[in-house]
Amino acid sequence: MTFPEDDAFDPASIPDILPVLPLKDVVVFPYIIVPLSIGRESSVQAVDRALGEGRVILLAPQKDPELEEPGKAEDFHEIGTAALIMRMLKLPDGRIRILVQGLCRARLEHLGQSEPYPLAKITVLDESDDTTGIETEALVRSVKDDLENAVNQGKSLSSEVMVIAANLEDPGRLADLVASNLELTLEQAEGVLAELEPLARIRRVHAMLARELELLGLKHEIASQARGEIDRGQREYFLRHQLRAIQEELGEADEVGEEVGRYRATAEKKGLSEEAEVELERQLRRLERSQPDSAEGSVIRSYLDWLTGLPWTTRSDDNLDLANAREVLDEDHFGLERVKERIIEYLAVRKLNPSVKGPILCFVGPPGVGKTSLGRSVARALGRKFVRLSLGGVRDEAEIRGHRRTYVGALPGRILQGIHQAETSNPVFMLDEIDKLGSDYRGDPSAALLEVLDPEQNGSFRDHFLGLEYDLSGVMFITTANQLEPVLPAFLDRMEIIRIPGYSRDEKLAIARRHLIPKQIAENGLEDPQIRFTGAALDKILEDYAKEAGLRNLEREIASICRKVAVQIVGGRDRPTRVDARKVETWLGPPRHFNEELLDQDRIGVATGLAWTSAGGDILLIEVAALPGEGKLVLTGRLGDVMRESAQTALSFVRSWAAKSVDKKYFRSHDFHVHVPAGSVPKDGPSAGIAIATAFASLASSRPVDHRLAMTGELTLRGEILPIGGLREKVLAAALSGVQTVLLPATNRRDLEEVPKPLRKQVDLRLVSEMSEVLELALVS
Numbered sequence: 181m182t183f184p185e186d187d188a189f190d191p192a193s194i195p196d197i198l199p200v201l202p203l204k205d206v207v208v209f210p211y212i213i214v215p216l217s218i219g220r221e222s223s224v225q226a227v228d229r230a231l232g233e234g235r236v237i238l239l240a241p242q243k244d245p246e247l248e249e250p251g252k253a254e255d256f257h258e259i260g261t262a263a264l265i266m267r268m269l270k271l272p273d274g275r276i277r278i279l280v281q282g283l284c285r286a287r288l289e290h291l292g293q294s295e296p297y298p299l300a301k302i303t304v305l306d307e308s309d310d311t312t313g314i315e316t317e318a319l320v321r322s323v324k325d326d327l328e329n330a331v332n333q334g335k336s337l338s339s340e341v342m343v344i345a346a347n348l349e350d351p352g353r354l355a356d357l358v359a360s361n362l363e364l365t366l367e368q369a370e371g372v373l374a375e376l377e378p379l380a381r382i383r384r385v386h387a388m389l390a391r392e393l394e395l396l397g398l399k400h401e402i403a404s405q406a407r408g409e410i411d412r413g414q415r416e417y418f419l420r421h422q423l424r425a426i427q428e429e430l431g432e433a434d435e436v437g438e439e440v441g442r443y444r445a446t447a448e449k450k451g452l453s454e455e456a457e458v459e460l461e462r463q464l465r466r467l468e469r470s471q472p473d474s475a476e477g478s479v480i481r482s483y484l485d486w487l488t489g490l491p492w493t494t495r496s497d498d499n500l501d502l503a504n505a506r507e508v509l510d511e512d513h514f515g516l517e518r519v520k521e522r523i524i525e526y527l528a529v530r531k532l533n534p535s536v537k538g539p540i541l542c543f544v545g546p547p548g549v550g551k552t553s554l555g556r557s558v559a560r561a562l563g564r565k566f567v568r569l570s571l572g573g574v575r576d577e578a579e580i581r582g583h584r585r586t587y588v589g590a591l592p593g594r595i596l597q598g599i600h601q602a603e604t605s606n607p608v609f610m611l612d613e614i615d616k617l618g619s620d621y622r623g624d625p626s627a628a629l630l631e632v633l634d635p636e637q638n639g640s641f642r643d644h645f646l647g648l649e650y651d652l653s654g655v656m657f658i659t660t661a662n663q664l665e666p667v668l669p670a671f672l673d674r675m676e677i678i679r680i681p682g683y684s685r686d687e688k689l690a691i692a693r694r695h696l697i698p699k700q701i702a703e704n705g706l707e708d709p710q711i712r713f714t715g716a717a718l719d720k721i722l723e724d725y726a727k728e729a730g731l732r733n734l735e736r737e738i739a740s741i742c743r744k745v746a747v748q749i750v751g752g753r754d755r756p757t758r759v760d761a762r763k764v765e766t767w768l769g770p771p772r773h774f775n776e777e778l779l780d781q782d783r784i785g786v787a788t789g790l791a792w793t794s795a796g797g798d799i800l801l802i803e804v805a806a807l808p809g810e811g812k813l814v815l816t817g818r819l820g821d822v823m824r825e826s827a828q829t830a831l832s833f834v835r836s837w838a839a840k841s842v843d844k845k846y847f848r849s850h851d852f853h854v855h856v857p858a859g860s861v862p863k864d865g866p867s868a869g870i871a872i873a874t875a876f877a878s879l880a881s882s883r884p885v886d887h888r889l890a891m892t893g894e895l896t897l898r899g900e901i902l903p904i905g906g907l908r909e910k911v912l913a914a915a916l917s918g919v920q921t922v923l924l925p926a927t928n929r930r931d932l933e934e935v936p937k938p939l940r941k942q943v944d945l946r947l948v949s950e951m952s953e954v955l956e957l958a959l960v961s
Contacts, residue, residue, distance in 0.1 A: 196301060201218070326393055443464060542661065544678070546793075575625065633675060741759055789802050804876055868892070922946070
């Protein structure tokens with residue numbers, strides 16, 4: 181766009197009827213020379229008409245640029261430009277090109293015709309002559325300065341336009357000149373054309389020019405930043421090429437090339453899967469293209485280290501000698517025949533079918549019975565590596581499946597980390613304390629472990645960090661738990677449950693002599709001749725200091741005695757120390773458990789029940805008292821809902837049982853208070869039903885209960901006794917507490933095999949099916 185050299189013309193000489201040239205994508209301002217290309221037939225005819233009648237034509241912007249043949253006045257903007265056709269050139273394809281010069285603004289009043297071309301009645305618009313004033317002068321100068329700044333910042337304007345702008349003082353014409361050289365939208369350009377007041381027009385153009393300056397400044401800043409990045413990258417590129425050339429001259433190897441070679445060699449030894457090999461090559465290509473010290477290079481190296489560090493096909497050979505496996509298991513653990521039998525079965529099947537998948541075992545039992553150490557023994561018996569993962573307190577699913585590599589410091593999950601640590605793809609993998617798993621907003625680790633512990637799915641386990649399938653079917657997973665209630669049912673369904681009950685007194689004695697005492701003598705720097713435990717000393721420790729189902733407390737007490745002996749030896753004692761019952765009490769302090777916890781004599785309204793806990797079995801003293809009242813039942817001792825209902829059932833049964841022998845007013849005129857001591861410990865379950873009923877019957881009949889007799893069983897209103905769980909633990913607790921007779925539900929006869937034979941000889945086990953049998957045995961005449 182250029183400005184005319186001679187702008188003198190007479191507006192009065194412009195006809196009031198002009199042919200219309202519709203403009204789709206341009207607005208022509210007065211005094212501006214613009215080339216136009218014309219293709220529509222109606223527009224060509226309008227140009228021919230104008231050339232024949234004075235060369236003046238109305239340039240009218242269309243409201244809708246998509247409209248091909250505008251024929252109504254409403255199709256055009258109201259304000260257009262009367263222009264002079266200076267030149268015309270016809271093209272071979274029928275189109276024409278013309279050079280037009282804007283003369284003045286004109287208002288389109290109406291169309292006289294629309295065919296074969298639009299013909300309009302116009303009114304020439306005069307601009308205000310009052311263009312003086314200090315504001316006008318300031319705006320003119322500001323626009324000129326901004327225009328010069330725009331050119332300095334990269335705006336492309338011809339020197340001719342700059343010279344004309346510098347010599348213009350008329351605000352309206354300057355605004356038209358600047359607007360014609362800005363990249364305005366059609367709406368913005370039409371807004372400037374429709375502004376008849378020169379001062380208002382130059383204000384509008386000044387604002388548009390200011391925005392243009394902002395855009396140019398931002399564009400310049402972006403270009404500078406990009407140029408800086410490119411320059412820095414090119415500089416590093418050339419420097420690295422120079423460094424490579426220098427290294428070649430000095431005979432030094434390319435570090436990146438060596439690194440890539442090492443990764444390929446390691447991967448070839450590990451025997452990656454086909455999918456992993458494809459990913460390896462992709463990551464190696466990325467490593468070769470990346471800068472050695474860049475953050476991306478560090479991430480790629482971390483991934484490649486894990487990818488090539490995993491034992492994809494490395495497996496340890498199983499020791500399938502059954503006699504050796506039995507010897508190792510017996511050497512490490514006393515008893516636990518069911519677990520040992522299961523391991524021997526697996527080895528036998530493995531010998532017959534080498535492709536059999538590893539079993540998934542779950543050891544359930546109280547603390548300290550050797551669940552974790554048993555896993556190590558299994559690994560030693562099989563000749564495999566052992567990996568242990570503690571799940572206590574794990575709440576994040578990413579701990580199992582790993583973090584995606586988009587996170588900073590991402591790592592594989594603990595499963596693949598354990599495999600990497602074992603350096604074989606078929607270790608014995610122990611998932612310890614699965615009942616302590618938690619869940620929160622980060623996911624449920626139990627759900628993530630479902631795939632790991634499913635033999636049908638873990639052959640294609642996919643870690644989020646690795647992003648590839650990894651075969652876990654050769655891994656022998658062993659889980660441990662103290663109780664199964666918190667574990668998901670779907671989780672339990674995938675595992676073979678093996679219960680490891682607490683140890684009897686005889687088993688503890690054998691384990692102490694075979695394992696615990698030699699271990700603590702060695703760990704405390706002693707030698708076997710320097711200390712000797714008598715049988716009475718071990719009996720004393722077991723009866724008064726270590727009654728729990730497991731062995732941890734027993735081992736702690738033995739370690740404490742060994743430390744006392746170590747102090748004596750360091751102090752100058754040179755004679756062997758014989759540890760007897762008296763020294764046990766001297767060194768360990770007052771006894772912590774008493775057989776007298778039962779009762780010292782038979783009492784009315786007090787019965788002994790048996791309970792199962794995650795730490796083993798325990799005894800419960802159930803006390804019942806009658807108070808003057810209205811027949812209400814009060815329950816204390818932190819009893820759960822099920823135990824409260826058992827107490828109500830027991831009271832109802834005793835009321836019906838005593839109807840013939842006890843005054844009917846007795847139950848209506850008394851309130852009954854049931855209390856189970858150890859009030860800070862929560863208690864629940866139905867198995868105390870017959871013990872509570874016995875206490876009620878003792879109170880109602882004024883007959884004491886045998887204090888050397890304990891009982892367990894669920895009671896119905898009809899007096900029938902239903903089966904219970906945890907039989908072995910309960911009998912063991914009774915034996916350790918000095919109970920002589922235990923009453924058990926007759927339907928638990930099948931579970932008596934779980935009770936060791938020495939324990940069955942130590943305690944008289946009576947099977948009962950009716951409450952009447954219990955009362956006959958328990959109540960003393």
